[in-house]
Amino acid sequence: MRRLVFTIVLAAVIGTGAAQTLTTAIGQNPPTLDPQTTFNGFSFHVTNQIYETLVRVTPDNEVVPGLATSWEFVEPTRLRFSLRQGVTFHDGSTLDAAAVAASLERLLDPATAAPGRFVVSAITAVEVVDDTTVDVVTGQPFAPILAHLAHPVASVVPVGLADALSRDPVGTGPYRFVSWVDGSQVELVANDAYWGGAPAIERVIVRIIPEVSTQIVELRSGGVDIIFNVPPDNYLSLQNDASLVTEAIEGWGSAHLGINVAAPELADLRVRQAIAHAIDKALITEEFLRGLAAPAVAPIPGTVRFAAADLEEPYPFDPEGARALLAEAGAEGLALRLDVYQNPDLEAVAQVLQFALAEIGVDLTIRVQDFAAYTQAIERDDAQLYLTAWGTVTLDADYTLYAFFHSSEIPGNNRSRYAVDAIDALLERGRAVADDAERLAAYAEVQAAVVRDLPMVTLYYPLFTYAKRPGLEGEAIAFSWINLDLRNASLSD
Amino acid sequence: MRRFRRNRGALLGAVLVALLVGAAVFAPWLADRGPSQQDLRARLQPPSLTHPFGTDEFGRSLYSRVLHGARVSLLTGLIPVVAALVVGSSLGLLAGFFGGRLEGAIMRVMDVLLAFPSLLLALAVVGTLGPGLVNAVIAIAVVEIPQYARLVRSVVLGTREEDYVQAARALGAGNARLMLRHVLPSAIGPIVVQATLGIGFAILAMAGLSFLGLGVQPPTADWGEMLARGRRFLPEATWLMVFPGVAVSLTVLAFNLLGDGLRDALDPRS
Numbered sequence: 001m002r003r004l005v006f007t008i009v010l011a012a013v014i015g016t017g018a019a020q021t022l023t024t025a026i027g028q029n030p031p032t033l034d035p036q037t038t039f040n041g042f043s044f045h046v047t048n049q050i051y052e053t054l055v056r057v058t059p060d061n062e063v064v065p066g067l068a069t070s071w072e073f074v075e076p077t078r079l080r081f082s083l084r085q086g087v088t089f090h091d092g093s094t095l096d097a098a099a100v101a102a103s104l105e106r107l108l109d110p111a112t113a114a115p116g117r118f119v120v121s122a123i124t125a126v127e128v129v130d131d132t133t134v135d136v137v138t139g140q141p142f143a144p145i146l147a148h149l150a151h152p153v154a155s156v157v158p159v160g161l162a163d164a165l166s167r168d169p170v171g172t173g174p175y176r177f178v179s180w181v182d183g184s185q186v187e188l189v190a191n192d193a194y195w196g197g198a199p200a201i202e203r204v205i206v207r208i209i210p211e212v213s214t215q216i217v218e219l220r221s222g223g224v225d226i227i228f229n230v231p232p233d234n235y236l237s238l239q240n241d242a243s244l245v246t247e248a249i250e251g252w253g254s255a256h257l258g259i260n261v262a263a264p265e266l267a268d269l270r271v272r273q274a275i276a277h278a279i280d281k282a283l284i285t286e287e288f289l290r291g292l293a294a295p296a297v298a299p300i301p302g303t304v305r306f307a308a309a310d311l312e313e314p315y316p317f318d319p320e321g322a323r324a325l326l327a328e329a330g331a332e333g334l335a336l337r338l339d340v341y342q343n344p345d346l347e348a349v350a351q352v353l354q355f356a357l358a359e360i361g362v363d364l365t366i367r368v369q370d371f372a373a374y375t376q377a378i379e380r381d382d383a384q385l386y387l388t389a390w391g392t393v394t395l396d397a398d399y400t401l402y403a404f405f406h407s408s409e410i411p412g413n414n415r416s417r418y419a420v421d422a423i424d425a426l427l428e429r430g431r432a433v434a435d436d437a438e439r440l441a442a443y444a445e446v447q448a449a450v451v452r453d454l455p456m457v458t459l460y461y462p463l464f465t466y467a468k469r470p471g472l473e474g475e476a477i478a479f480s481w482i483n484l485d486l487r488n489a490s491l492s493d
Numbered sequence: 494m495r496r497f498r499r500n501r502g503a504l505l506g507a508v509l510v511a512l513l514v515g516a517a518v519f520a521p522w523l524a525d526r527g528p529s530q531q532d533l534r535a536r537l538q539p540p541s542l543t544h545p546f547g548t549d550e551f552g553r554s555l556y557s558r559v560l561h562g563a564r565v566s567l568l569t570g571l572i573p574v575v576a577a578l579v580v581g582s583s584l585g586l587l588a589g590f591f592g593g594r595l596e597g598a599i600m601r602v603m604d605v606l607l608a609f610p611s612l613l614l615a616l617a618v619v620g621t622l623g624p625g626l627v628n629a630v631i632a633i634a635v636v637e638i639p640q641y642a643r644l645v646r647s648v649v650l651g652t653r654e655e656d657y658v659q660a661a662r663a664l665g666a667g668n669a670r671l672m673l674r675h676v677l678p679s680a681i682g683p684i685v686v687q688a689t690l691g692i693g694f695a696i697l698a699m700a701g702l703s704f705l706g707l708g709v710q711p712p713t714a715d716w717g718e719m720l721a722r723g724r725r726f727l728p729e730a731t732w733l734m735v736f737p738g739v740a741v742s743l744t745v746l747a748f749n750l751l752g753d754g755l756r757d758a759l760d761p762r763s
Contacts, residue, residue: 211724212725213724213725213727213728216728231725233536233537233550233726233729234725234728234729237728237729283533283534284533287533287534287536288533288536288551342706344722344725347711348550348551348722350711351531351551351711351712352531352533352551354711354712355529355530355531355551355712358529365710366710366711367710368624368706368710
């Protein structure tokens, strides 16, 4: 009897010692926890703990096995996946080829109205070969397909649960869903049956804390263990705090000043050149963003495959030259409107641009709206300038370049209304050929052209920042906060 | 007048208001540089001799922005009050003088407006019209209308039956003349008091709307907007909230003191 009591006490002590709870903070309530019906980072941050994709991308931009253990192109348009065996969903059902096919088909089905459908729209069929083998078929050769299947929207979901997934998610991932209090927190618990072994951190609480300053106070007081995307000024003060660990790593992000080349005020290349010449990218990145961003030339950062990282800036900071170009174009006293969505960081950048353009005699009105109204506004023909923060989530040049610059994407993604036949042809070639050297050549030409033609000025590539308590170790984060990978992480006091 | 001068609070209010008007009028000459002049190399500098109130996240002079903010605050304090005063008083005069169905219709509409908390109503109006300085001014004016309508109506109801008004009517004075020459003057005292207090409310409401991003648009200097943006830097740069915060508080206090003083001075019973 005494022995039994001792064992129970010992078990309890060990139990509490091992029961680790990690608390993260995010800025907004996720709209849904069904990764297929959203395109929202706050959703993905949570769903990436619960669901998994066939393949995943490492912090070194390598594609590694996820739910698939291997893959090969059996034909240029047919990619065959061998699935991991013995994987079950959190509800106990088995992950097999039929489940994978059904999940992708749900994402592709127009009735699902998935905002991220475009990520996989190259797929024309998903065919079950046997229980553990599935073929993904594209209409034409589509080189970046593997990277696209690593995107969170391509997470494998148990289709039978369909609409219920939004509030009660069920996946195959390292964490199971426990509860979700809207606007407050989402609670997850380690999946003991996880194929890679249960993670050491037993419980994850994702708290929703809108104010950055509140997040920082909570981090300092131990109320949360990790916060993401810390604004530069706050980041530097956290960096000086010896009781915290800060990280700034190259991400997949880029910030753009988009220019509607079809707007009468901006159709003249000289006017666009003047705008580019007015912007001191080095000043913005070094002083305003405190060195937590790199000045940009190409529309995609160097972390992305086929990025033209060594492109020379054709329009360096030169306010005199800018004024001369405006005079030459007969555009003195130009008044323009800049659309931006509600986001303290981007709104601040908008004000920096407003002052920079005022210095060359361009009167800029900033229109701040919520994201939906902003999107509608810049899809209208009378849009002029717009500010946007973007992420090349697949880390393949095609994702951003095709969306921004192919004429078929007007006005949905190609808000600059940039339509050049030669560029269209290059973009189509870039996704159709399998050879990396050929793809590189096509994308190099596209990037050189758009940097010259100025459908947008790429301002900078922000570093992805986070700050954590030193007890958290072993977390892996590939390029963005949504990719927080806790499978090998541990927490000590 | 003597009674007003004896009231120290009122006097302080008057002095503060005078200072505020002075700051607003002479802002361009008092400021060290333009309120929108950025200097990204001198961001978030604490108060010093070069930057009396420090600099903000764009390296703009906070001193200059607080001074220029007085212009926006005064304008957005005065314009909605004047607009509400004109519209509200007219409605109250009509309602009180003619009575009957007209009165019922006007006063019920006023009651509906009064039923909403004023800032909430202003938010709803701006939400409908869209953000911006002009729309925010309209919103605040709309919110203030019922106060003047009720005030003037109650005075008119009492005055309408006075002997001198009846005498004027017997002498053949028309309705318009009766209303403007004989009835309205008795309401001027209460209106002035209400308006002075209303300016304080309007400035506060405007700062609130700007704080929420619904008022002035960048780069216009406005106290509410400064508070909203400064909040992000509270741990690192306290001065960003202190100076505009003090400016709003002092201004609202000044108008309230002035209004209280005027009420005491103009109240015939005391």
